[in-house]
Amino acid sequence: MCLRFLVLTAVRPGETRGARWSEIDVESTTWTIPAERMKANGEHRVPLSSQALDVLGKAKPLDDGSGLVFPSPPSRVGGAAGWRAMLRAWPTNDRGARMSATETNAPEGSWPTPRASGASTPPPTRCAARERAS
Structure with a gap:
C-alpha cells in the first residue's frame, strides 16, 4: 500500500x-507535509487523487495508534536503502525495460517477483510526474 501511495503522490x-x-x-x-519533514524545509501540499484516497481507506484499519499512515516495525521499514533495494528488484522484460505489475502476472496489490535475469533501476516516478505536470 505504501508503495502505491508513493507512486500516486510522487x-x-x-x-x-x-x-x-x-x-x-x-x-x-490534501496531504500537508510539514516543513520539518521536507527536504526543502518548506510546507508541502499534495493533492490526493481518488486512487490515493482509496489507498488511505485501505490503510485506515491498520492504524496502530502511532499516528503513522503506514505503520511498520522498525526492523521491517529498512530506511531509504531498503526502498532503493526493493525498487532495484523491479523485474525487466527481454529488452531490459521495466515491466508493469500486469506484465509480471502479479496479483493485485502484491509485489512482482524479480526476474532471474537481474535487477533494474528504480521506476522514475518523481521524474515522470514532474514531466507530466509541466
Whole structure:
C-alpha cells in the first residue's frame, strides 16, 4: 500500500513512510507535509487523487495508534536503502525495460517477483510526474 501511495503522490519515500494521519485532510483531499519533514524545509501540499484516497481507506484499519499512515516495525521499514533495494528488484522484460505489475502476472496489490535475469533501476516516478505536470 505504501508503495502505491508513493507512486500516486510522487513524493520522496521518506515523506511517504513518515506520513501521519494528522497531515491528511480527506475533506479537502490534501496531504500537508510539514516543513520539518521536507527536504526543502518548506510546507508541502499534495493533492490526493481518488486512487490515493482509496489507498488511505485501505490503510485506515491498520492504524496502530502511532499516528503513522503506514505503520511498520522498525526492523521491517529498512530506511531509504531498503526502498532503493526493493525498487532495484523491479523485474525487466527481454529488452531490459521495466515491466508493469500486469506484465509480471502479479496479483493485485502484491509485489512482482524479480526476474532471474537481474535487477533494474528504480521506476522514475518523481521524474515522470514532474514531466507530466509541466
